[in-house]
Amino acid sequence: MGQPPLRYAPHFEDDKTYDQVFRNGRLKADSRHILLCYKIQFNLRKFSQEIEQKGQNKYSFIHRSRNLLWALLCQGLLNHEDIEELAEQHGTTMSVALNTRKYSADSPHRGFVYFSPI
Helix, strand or coil: CCCCCCCCCCCCCCHHHHHHHCCHHHHCCCHHHHHHHHHHHHHHHHHHHHHHHHCCCCCHHHHHCHHHHHHHHHHHHHCCCCHHHHHHHHCCCCCCCHHHHCECCCCCCCCCECCCCC
16 A cells, blocks of 8 residues: 555656546647647747847847747647648658748748748
């Protein structure tokens, strides 16, 4: 009785916490979408610089909020109407090709990370 079951050790103290972390919705997430969010991190510096250039006094904090920026970009990408097309084109490999780093307000993807075909 002294040792928790292997399923919980050492990170989970009870069934409720374990079930929240490993609920079915998370386990059945589309790995292509997760990979797209992962790839955003390679452009965070460029996004931060662009935001800061828009207003250096207003947005000078942006370099200290890297994780927040990453989360907001990821959520914006996941809400994008062309997410399935982007996931099919760029969510199947771990590599980040040089030409996938383009982004533009004039892009067909309206300012999000623009993944162009290789």
